[in-house]
Amino acid sequence: MPDTDTAVPATEDPQGSFDAFYRATRQRLFAFLYALTGNAAEAQDVLHEAYARAWQRWSTVRDCDSPEAWMRTVSRRIAVSRWRRARNAVFAHRRAGPPDDVPGPNPDNVALVAALARLPVEQRTAIVLHHLCDLPVAAVARETEAPEGTVKARLARGRRALADLLSIDLPEESRV
Numbered sequence: 001m002p003d004t005d006t007a008v009p010a011t012e013d014p015q016g017s018f019d020a021f022y023r024a025t026r027q028r029l030f031a032f033l034y035a036l037t038g039n040a041a042e043a044q045d046v047l048h049e050a051y052a053r054a055w056q057r058w059s060t061v062r063d064c065d066s067p068e069a070w071m072r073t074v075s076r077r078i079a080v081s082r083w084r085r086a087r088n089a090v091f092a093h094r095r096a097g098p099p100d101d102v103p104g105p106n107p108d109n110v111a112l113v114a115a116l117a118r119l120p121v122e123q124r125t126a127i128v129l130h131h132l133c134d135l136p137v138a139a140v141a142r143e144t145e146a147p148e149g150t151v152k153a154r155l156a157r158g159r160r161a162l163a164d165l166l167s168i169d170l171p172e173e174s175r176v
Contacts, residue, residue, distance in 0.1 A: 046082065
């Protein structure tokens with residue numbers, strides 16, 4: 001909660017300083033918003049936003065009949081806008097109903113990810129880019145900054161290692 005200062009009306013400040021206005025009004029405006037919202041954190045958030053708006057328009061606000069009344073109006077409107085947004089979010093959530101149940105992960109995908117995690121990072125990267133992202137060997141080579149021959153070797157070694165980890169029998173031509 002803001003500390004209390006001796007209230008000095010903004011009109012007594014020869015330059016119409018925003019700082020003086022802030023110091024003179026922050027306690028009263030906080031008390032107003034706290035009573036209005038019933039929540040100290042919400043009151044502070046609204047007040048900060050209202051002061052930011054006042055600061056941006058200070059050359060106009062300081063010439064108002066009552067800059068503090070301007071702040072009360074703006075901060076009240078900000079608070080009401082937040083309430084409406086929150087209320088509309090609740091209504092939208094109720095209209096949409098609860099989210100659909102998301103099925104659990106496929107056991108095969110879990111096994112594949114676990115097996116990939118056991119591969120060296122270079123082999124894993126090559127396998128994922130080539131087989132899961134459908135990139136050709138040349139694109140994998142560019143992305144990993146490795147020669148195409150190296151990428152092909154990593155793919156071959158990675159496939160053999162994955163086959164062993166997943167207990168899959170590879171055709172003979174893949175084992176060579």
